[in-house]
Amino acid sequence: MLTEFFTLNRIDPAARSLTYADIPASYTFHLRPKHWSRRKKGYVIGRIVFIPPGTTDVYFLRMLLTKVAGPTSFEDLMTVDGRLCKDYKEACMLRGYLIDDGEPEATMVEVGQWGMPALLRSLFVMILVHSEVADPRKLFETNWRLFADDFSYQTRRTLDMQYFQAPDQYLRNEVIKHIEALLHTHCRSLDDFGLPPPADLGQNLVGNRLICEQLNYDVCMQQRTAEQIYSTLNRGQQDAYHNIMNSVDEGAGKFFFLYGHGGTGKTYLYNTIIAKLRSQQKIVLVVASSGIAATLLPDGSTGHSRFKIPINIVKKGTQLAELLQQTSLIVWDEAPMTHRFCFEALNKTLCDLMGVPFSGPTFRPFGGKTVLLGGDFRQILPVIPGGGREETLNASIIRSPLWLHCHLLCLQQNMRINHDVINERLVFDGMTFPQWVLAVGNGTVPAASLDDNNDRAWINIPTCLVLPPNGDSIAPIVDFVFHGLLDSYRSVSFLKNRAVITPTNETVSRINASVLSCIPEETKTYYSTDSLCTESTDDSELENLYPVEFLNSLVFNGMPEHELSLKLYTPIMLLRNIDPPAGMCNGTRLMVVHLGTNAIKGIILTGTYEGTVVAIPRIALNFSEHKWPFTMKRRQFPVRLCYAMTINKSQGQTLDRAGVFLPKPVFSHGQLYVAISRVRSAAGLRFLIHNDSSLPTNCTKNVVYTELYSELIFQGNSEGFFFNSRLHISSPSLPYIFSYHYLYSRTWT
Template sequence: MFQAHINVEICHKGRLIKYLFKYVTKGLQSVLEDPEKAKTMLTEYFTLNRVDPEARSIPYADIPSHYTFHLRPKHWARRKQGNVIGRIVFIPPGTTDVYFLRLLLTKISGATSFEDLMTVDGYLCKDYEDACLRRGFLSDDDESQAAIGEVGQWGMPTLLRSLFVLLLLHSEVADPRKLFEDNWKLLADDLCYQTRRALDLQYFQPPPEFLRSEVLKHIETLLHAHSKELANYNLPLPVRDSGELLGNRLVCEHLNYDLCMQQRTADGIFATLNSEQIEAYHNVMESVNSGVGRFYFLYGHGGTGKTYLYNTIVAKLRSQQKIVLVVASSGIAATLLPDGSTGHSRFKIPIDIVKRGTHLAELLQRTSLIVWDEAPMTHRFCFEALSKTLCDIMDVPLAGQSYKPFGGKTILMGGDFRQILPVVAGGGREATLNASIVRSPLWTHCHLLFLHQNMRINHDVVNTKMIFSGMTFPQWVLAIGDGLAPVKCLGENAELARIEIPQYLILPPNGTSIQPIIDFVFHGLLDLYRSVSFLKNRAIVTPTNETVSAINSAVLSRIPEETKVYYSIDSLCTESTDSSDLDSLYPIEFLNSLSFNGLPEHELTLKLYAPIMLLRNIDPPAGLCNGTRLMVTHLGNNVVKGLILTGTYEGKTVAIPRIALNFSEHKWPFTMKRRQFPIRLCYAMTINKSQGQTLERAGVFLPKPVFSHGQLYVAVSRVRSAEGLRFLIHNEDGCDATCTKNVVYTELFAELSMSGNIYSFVTKILPAYPK
């Protein structure tokens, strides 16, 4: 079961029992009078810290790795040879004050006494549990209260209200009503002024009941963006006017647009569209206005203006008071769309069922167009679930001649099948292809629209000159995506085929060092590490999280700012089977050592002005999505303040609290809960995470080849110019450092042509590459 050798010793003989209690049977006074008997490994650890400066940087659990304990006389001495791993005796979580003492000893270094362990910022705590709470090692509502108080010293009330909602959604607040009652006046600080201005009464003082109700309305609006209600958190309802009770709030929100401004936006963008965009525009508008309800897919590689076209269509329809729902497969893409959200949150897929008679069902019934960007990276079952839901709501049969996909609604999906496809846990090539929408029965109803002209890549000398086998840089990027880039290093096994990277894009390797790529991407770092424009336009991309962590640590070490470390609070979920038994098998320090994809590290090391990336969609309507990049501007005890670097919300200041994140993996028999800031450094990021990002300077570091469809294409298409792209390749298989693997599922492109579109896919999408 445990894949380990376990030695079981049973104390069952009388002489052994006598040995355990021999000091009691001998008489205890002489033992108490012996000063050596009062010394323990722990007390001598305190003594060691008082005399040895080097020991003060080492937690108690790690002391045996550097020192050895002598029994006569009892003392710690510096270890001369060997390597020992220390282990503190296990104590069940939260059972006694000894547990909290143990927790402090695993986190704190340099303590010289028990009182020293209990002292936090000059204050002597009443016990070890209190010390753990004040140091942030335990979670309760005090941390949420402290977070609001901390932001209240520098943040505006709008930011405080957003923070309050984030705490409700993600921080497992034990008593939300008490947290509200204790802080509503702070959250209402700006509403008094707003009321005076609305009534044109300069000195009017609104009654407290009115302000409290207005705060609840603001919180309710923020919760609605996450499909939550005040009742979900036992919060009181605001006092409403009768007019506020009328109508569907979701429908009202999606009709609440300045019609004249929307018309001006549509007219302004339409005048700049190219011929392909205009053709696609007229197709979609004709489907909406005629009520035909076609299913379109807008195919175009990065930079061809898909988002630009979406904005035109959406603005035009909203100017006509039509409802348009705009979603994307990833949070970072949703922030670039007009009032965008993720498809999973908007349509409650794949778990929740949208029932007839609900506000969301009415919204879907009245919707004229659904726009879904980055569709290729979403599992086809999500689209099939949405189609069945819409058919049910619109009373459209699921089969037969009168069947219409998506209930007869006009659907405009978009994306690039050269990019990363749906992620199937443990699945191979066939499983990934089977998850793609091209394998769905819906695809036979799809009409393909095409965009070819790249509006992102600069048409400078570097990009337009022939760089390799007669191709320009844009042609070479597309050739990689289509699997048509020239192949080198071709052996007997086709899996060994490699493509050659143009020589001038290669950084000369220096052994296994990553310094060459850091120096290229972050040239001038010491002078510009505080610059927003410097940080937002550059990053290193690499296939694995392990390499990302190594690069982030290396770059952070160069920043001349004070380091601050945040430790997560890890525990086993109480819902886990036999959680009481699992507690003894998996101690806290073991949980601390675990690292999962998409989960923040237990030990999060940050500095001011460092770039960070969000790992969760904690507030998409406010721009806080999985993949959002920010720059750290304040490191508090309970919140991290940051400035959003890119997207629609660029320049916005936000406060990020710790949140509770649950994670499970099939190889572990439990679900782990980690309470930590949902962020990680992003001087470097995985290739998958970089999808949707646009950079001026990017380094592609490949200690190992890419391993899934579209990864290399995504990596090379992040930049606007070839001048801003460089490769550093460390091929472990001994292959030439100018060559690397390119994974492309070419059969996917053949299946794309099986749509109902009358145009030939091959002649439309594949450019004319030089022979």
């Protein structure tokens, strides 16, 4: 059967797109005479005899037959990029199916052909932190000269000596110092990887490096930035600015929450406060709950990386402890996404460091530090695996005892949505587009019960925003979002401003594959190497129960796929925080400009680091689910195509054109609101809804936990306030946040 499979591929071009395992689905085998012919009816799933994992040639031959399409001979299977391998194992290695101990070195050599020294140093640190390097010191000693080219140039320029050759000892030492600084941004050290320390202990000259990094700003430039931005703040932003600044200046240590829907200028206000305090040489720690939001903040990082969440004990006397003690303000964006236990753990850590009791009359939240959380409770709440409505609400910060001490600030004026003719046009029930977006988030759009669950959650979508369905086809939404794709697929501005948004990863993969097939570039496919973590179980029989092909088929949320197909100029999204200080965070979107064997070269599309060229290596990722009795290790590029993205991943993104594809309704609080609030204008938003035949195609579910908004008021401190211009009650029977107005005379109405 195998040799006739080779013969079939030589004579039938249609068979060359199939692997040996796939061929029975389209062809049938005849014993007399032995040959394959096109299948006329029925459906068969192919199965190759199982070979236990090992080092035998048959095992690696089997691996090739499950992955290589259209081989014409055994020699063809063993040929990779025109090179005939000595055996099947080497062929598997060169094709990327096996973990190659020499891959880190090969990655450095490959990127060294086009990468600058600073990029190579960052790549070296990424490989150390996220991959398993057998001998980090050997990798350093082999490549340190690649890292030092810019130091040689800088030395010649400083000395004004064109042909001066800096001593190797000096250059090597400069490289070590810079790598040490990069490792510190990942909270790691040279000692962790057995690397030599710098010859001169420069860190003793600067004292606490973490503190020095937070004070390393141009004071005059920060002052000019603060003054310039402040002059453009609206009334609500100015009032919030003064309340926060007064708390810092007076040492009041208040706990604030800046509440506002998308586009009300929360990030703009953060930037003003940060610039002002840094111009005064005060320390501001800036974090966000998601990587994409962190890239929009000046020197932002994720809360998990900055505060070591899940929090380890921060010992007094350490550099991190000293940094926290000297911090004047902590800014945390997209706080509603984070589990309240993270904030409570941070509170206990700061109370311990500042000597403040955890409870009682002298208790001060967060140890007396001024803390500014921000976000929109209309958006997605903490994700609780397997959790329901009550579990999700209990994980929210408003259910924390800390919320009793919170001072609530509110921004209402939308600065993102354009006030053009299209947006001001009435789209539904007497509302303009901006009003309708907020009504969806508040849950005040008229809803009905249309399913067996008897939930009054089904709402009508304005007809002007709905595309007519074409059976089960995704073509209408793809055509709207990527109109003119073939003419603009290489354009950065075209790719960064549009995407299809949908609830599930399964649908995302379907749309990405469909759009990728339209791009007139050569496809390059990367395969992951999957294995069971040896520390996850002591049962050696699991390797036989769960063969490699089964591990290849597993898909976890946030995990790159086993088979990753990319083309030049395609948009991709990072799935891990691999280098947050360089803008490479979970959710960062990039455009591919080079597809190497061991590294991908990309250009960051959005955020503070827009336009930066980066290198992405393969990294090792561990995954586990309660239904599997093991932890799986997958070595793959931590990216996925990004013509489409899930609603959860779209949070924090701003687009000119977004298509919301709903083959099934949303299933979590705030998802529909997040999807429709990604755009600046109603002209850039369209829906494609595939409902059951019994339901109209212009209605869908809107899941909103309305009790959240009432608790937002009633659990707040009596000194909390809203900057509203007038009292507005949208529904007398439902308590929403806009039902109250805090007058500047400090009396409640």
